[in-house]
Amino acid sequence: MHPHLLESFMNLVGLGGPSTSIGLYESVRSLIAAFLIFSFIMTAVLFLILGLRKFLGFLQSRLGPNRVGGPLGLGQTMMDALKLLTKEDIVPAMSDHLVFNLAPVLVFVPAFMVYVVIPWTATGSPKDLDVGIIYIAAVTSIQVIGIVMAGWSANNKYSQLGAFRSAGQMISYEVPMVLALVAPVIAAGTFSLQGIVRAQLSTQWYILVTPIAFIVYMVAGLAETNLTPFDLVEAESELIAGFTTEYSGMKFALFYLAEFAGNFTVGAIGTTLFLGGWSMPFGIPGGWPWFIIKSSIIVLGLFWVRGTLPRVRVDQLMDLGWKFLIPAALFQLLVIALYVAVGWPYWAVFIINVVVLIVVLALGGMLGLLPSRDDHVRDIRTEQRRKRALI
Amino acid sequence: MPETEAPAVARAPTGVLTEQQIEAARIISERALWLRDVGPTAPREDGPPPADDDSVALKTEELVLNMGPQHPSTHGVLRLLLRIEGEVVKDLVPDLGFLHSSFEKVFENRNFQQGIAYTDRMDYLAAMTNNECYCRSAERLMGVEVPPRGDYLRCIASEMGRIASHLVWVGTFGLDVGALSAFLYCFREREFILNLFEALCGARLTYNYMRVGGVAFDLPEGWSEQCLQFLDYFLDRLHELDELLTGNEILLRRTEGIGTIGGEDAINWGLSGPMLRGSGVDYDVRRSDPYGIYPELEFDVITEAGGDVLSRFFVRMREMRESVKIVRQCLAKLPDMPDEPIVGKVGKVIRAKKGEAYSHIESPRGDLGCYMIGNNSDRPYRAKWRAPSFNNLQVIPEIARGYLIADLVATLGSVDIVLGEVDR
Numbered sequence: 001m002h003p004h005l006l007e008s009f010m011n012l013v014g015l016g017g018p019s020t021s022i023g024l025y026e027s028v029r030s031l032i033a034a035f036l037i038f039s040f041i042m043t044a045v046l047f048l049i050l051g052l053r054k055f056l057g058f059l060q061s062r063l064g065p066n067r068v069g070g071p072l073g074l075g076q077t078m079m080d081a082l083k084l085l086t087k088e089d090i091v092p093a094m095s096d097h098l099v100f101n102l103a104p105v106l107v108f109v110p111a112f113m114v115y116v117v118i119p120w121t122a123t124g125s126p127k128d129l130d131v132g133i134i135y136i137a138a139v140t141s142i143q144v145i146g147i148v149m150a151g152w153s154a155n156n157k158y159s160q161l162g163a164f165r166s167a168g169q170m171i172s173y174e175v176p177m178v179l180a181l182v183a184p185v186i187a188a189g190t191f192s193l194q195g196i197v198r199a200q201l202s203t204q205w206y207i208l209v210t211p212i213a214f215i216v217y218m219v220a221g222l223a224e225t226n227l228t229p230f231d232l233v234e235a236e237s238e239l240i241a242g243f244t245t246e247y248s249g250m251k252f253a254l255f256y257l258a259e260f261a262g263n264f265t266v267g268a269i270g271t272t273l274f275l276g277g278w279s280m281p282f283g284i285p286g287g288w289p290w291f292i293i294k295s296s297i298i299v300l301g302l303f304w305v306r307g308t309l310p311r312v313r314v315d316q317l318m319d320l321g322w323k324f325l326i327p328a329a330l331f332q333l334l335v336i337a338l339y340v341a342v343g344w345p346y347w348a349v350f351i352i353n354v355v356v357l358i359v360v361l362a363l364g365g366m367l368g369l370l371p372s373r374d375d376h377v378r379d380i381r382t383e384q385r386r387k388r389a390l391i
Numbered sequence: 392m393p394e395t396e397a398p399a400v401a402r403a404p405t406g407v408l409t410e411q412q413i414e415a416a417r418i419i420s421e422r423a424l425w426l427r428d429v430g431p432t433a434p435r436e437d438g439p440p441p442a443d444d445d446s447v448a449l450k451t452e453e454l455v456l457n458m459g460p461q462h463p464s465t466h467g468v469l470r471l472l473l474r475i476e477g478e479v480v481k482d483l484v485p486d487l488g489f490l491h492s493s494f495e496k497v498f499e500n501r502n503f504q505q506g507i508a509y510t511d512r513m514d515y516l517a518a519m520t521n522n523e524c525y526c527r528s529a530e531r532l533m534g535v536e537v538p539p540r541g542d543y544l545r546c547i548a549s550e551m552g553r554i555a556s557h558l559v560w561v562g563t564f565g566l567d568v569g570a571l572s573a574f575l576y577c578f579r580e581r582e583f584i585l586n587l588f589e590a591l592c593g594a595r596l597t598y599n600y601m602r603v604g605g606v607a608f609d610l611p612e613g614w615s616e617q618c619l620q621f622l623d624y625f626l627d628r629l630h631e632l633d634e635l636l637t638g639n640e641i642l643l644r645r646t647e648g649i650g651t652i653g654g655e656d657a658i659n660w661g662l663s664g665p666m667l668r669g670s671g672v673d674y675d676v677r678r679s680d681p682y683g684i685y686p687e688l689e690f691d692v693i694t695e696a697g698g699d700v701l702s703r704f705f706v707r708m709r710e711m712r713e714s715v716k717i718v719r720q721c722l723a724k725l726p727d728m729p730d731e732p733i734v735g736k737v738g739k740v741i742r743a744k745k746g747e748a749y750s751h752i753e754s755p756r757g758d759l760g761c762y763m764i765g766n767n768s769d770r771p772y773r774a775k776w777r778a779p780s781f782n783n784l785q786v787i788p789e790i791a792r793g794y795l796i797a798d799l800v801a802t803l804g805s806v807d808i809v810l811g812e813v814d815r
Contacts (some may be wrong), residue, residue, distance in 0.1 A: 157454060158456075236566075237464035238800050310639060313797045314795060316641075316644060
């Protein structure tokens with residue numbers, strides 16, 4: 001497919017270029033744009049789910065979905081969605097019905113609102129806001145309200161525990177995430193995502209000047225999307241299904257879709273801020289295929305981690321967030337501010353970054369700031385150990 | 392008291408249960424009721440300090456959580472009643488009996504041959520060792536000798552069963568702490584063992600392989616070679632599992648110092664198997680009270696001093712390697728006795744004289760014992776089992792109290808219960 005096809009199409013429906021007037025035409029255009037993006041994301045999510053299930057199957061030495069819809073199981077997700085649509089919609093009798101029904105919407109809608117500012121191509125950003133990063137941070141943090149509402153209204157103890165865990169986790173990891181997002185902003189001097197991509201096009205990818213921020217962003221992204229090392233919110237072996245325990249049918253599907261859309265959001269934002277977005281270095285023509293390829297690589301990385309690691313505990317999760325990620329991100333801001341102020345070459349900044357990262361890790365280890373083995377319940381354990389001296 | 396008021400504790404119909412059983416049910420129900428009723432202000436020596444009435448601290452409440460019998464990490468149909476404050480487990484009561492199948496009563500009504508098939512269903516993850524325990528008790532009751540070749544075949548089957556059982560344990564323990572892939576790897580490896588068992592006795596789960604006096608079938612042609620091939624392959628895979636789990640920092644942090652029990656306590660609670668050896672006690676029936684051909688074999692009894700979940704994990708991982716060693720030695724000895732019988736001399740109708748016998752063996756879960764009374768008939772008058780899962784499970788409230796819910800799940804996983812055996 002021609003790389004500029006989407007661009008030309010966007011221009012055709014009036015999406016490309018700056019908008020000047022706000023009127024009927026503008027509103028219709030926005031509606032069409034919203035519809036286009038939404039359908040694209042939904043279709044992408046359908047195949048993303050299939051692809052990721054296949055990838056997870058490959059990691060776990062099994063086939064993954066391969067029966068429904070042809071030899072590759074192409075129709076699997078569509079059939080799953082169809083099944084969920086036709087399932088009985090169960091609302092627990094003792095639940096708070098209004099909140100229970102509202103919660104999936106509050107989780108689902110923000111997950112897709114993020115895509116308004118994602119710059120797919122040079123002109124293909126549905127709406128290039130000047131406060132793009134702030135918008136993303138604001139919109140994604142709405143989801144936690146939906147999750148807490150879901151957990152609270154279901155009148156189920158497991159849901160509630162999951163919701164409270166989620167509230168703690170999302171709020172804790174929002175801080176390092178936003179700090180990590182700020183680093184490229186400082187480097188580029190703009191909050192606009194399109195502007196950040198253009199700044200990288202004229203200099204270099206920001207993963208080279210802000211590698212610590214990239215690491216922090218990926219870890220926080222894992223936590224924000226509830227993937228395995230941090231999937232305490234829906235930890236199957238502990239909380240059955242967490243806040244989605246009582247949900248069924250399409251409402252459950254909304255949570256499920258929002259989760260996968262969230263995975264792709266992490267990939268898309270990571271690509272935009274750290275991997276140059278749609279642009280390519282060395283004079284390779286950029287375009288939306290590059291954007292999707294880069295995002296998919298990040299998402300595959302997330303799933304690789306998901307398939308490999310066990311789950312951390314609640315207190316360890318908090319330790320990692322507050323005691324390591326936030327200090328590391330703050331150090332990154334210091335380094336990137338120096339980079340902007342002094343104007344060193346990027347390779348020097350990269351080396352400084354690596355040194356800073358090592359120093360942070362070493363200092364954290366020496367001062368005991370890194371997650372400790374038994375912090376939260378240390379007193380109980382030492383007492384028990386004292387009580388039962390080993391033979 | 393008006394007649395319409397229901398009694399506080401529902402009573403089972405008296406015709407079915409004995410007085411003792413009703414009493415036990417009443418105690419369990421009362422304990423459960425106590426769990427529900429006891430509030431945050433109730434004084435308990437290990438509870439939180441009573442709240443100061445004048446303080447403006449945030450009001451918190453303890454929550455009674457019903458974990459199971461349909462909970463994914465209770466490994467079957469165990470029900471745990473938890474009293475939690477936030478995520479901290481203040482107290483818990485295990486509630487058993489959801490899988491009670493009256494196996495011990497059934498044994499009284501089936502002859503010795505038929506009884507073996509029922510032992511498969513008790514500990515369904517290690518049916519071979521259950522077979523062996525039942526047969527050894529019956530043999531001791533009747534004074535039947537097992538020929539050496541039969542003993543070797545039993546040993547091979549039991550040790551392969553131990554590997555299969557520990558593999559399931561490693562996989563499900565991985566699930567308990569959130570590692571999904573290890574579970575599928577373990578089941579892939581277990582599949583090879585099940586294929587071998589299928590070639591040996593035609594069954595993949597409920598083997599019914601052993602007989603009073605020996606085993607039912609000799610090895611099919613080429614079985615030893617396939618088995619040796621599998622063992623080589625398996626050691627590689629075990630190394631892979633080690634890399635995936637044992638060396639993982641998250642797993643270490645999740646398991647070290649969790650669910651700790653010291654050696655002396657472990658003995659006093661009647662623990663056995665990896666639970667006991669994980670607390671540093673060197674006790675293994677295969678070594679301490681040897682049976683069959685175990686005295687002739689070279690293997691190590693694995694112990695770890697930690698007494699925590701991680702120690703039990705290490706014990707099981709290393710025990711699989713010991714089992715590989717044992718199977719290799721047995722397979723090497725087998726060609727020396729090509730045409731010897733595999734079943735000892737028993738009558739056409741297997742009858743037990745009047746008397747009683749107890750024999751115990753080392754099952755993957757611990758010290759598995761069977762006590763049998765003969766009554767001059769073709770069926771045991773009574774068969775009572777000492778199930779290691781059951782004894783190991785009772786320590787759960789003791790070692791999980793005060794930890795987080797996530798730790799409770801890991802601790803419960805580390806005990807390695809099979810509810811078929813616990814409830815019998």
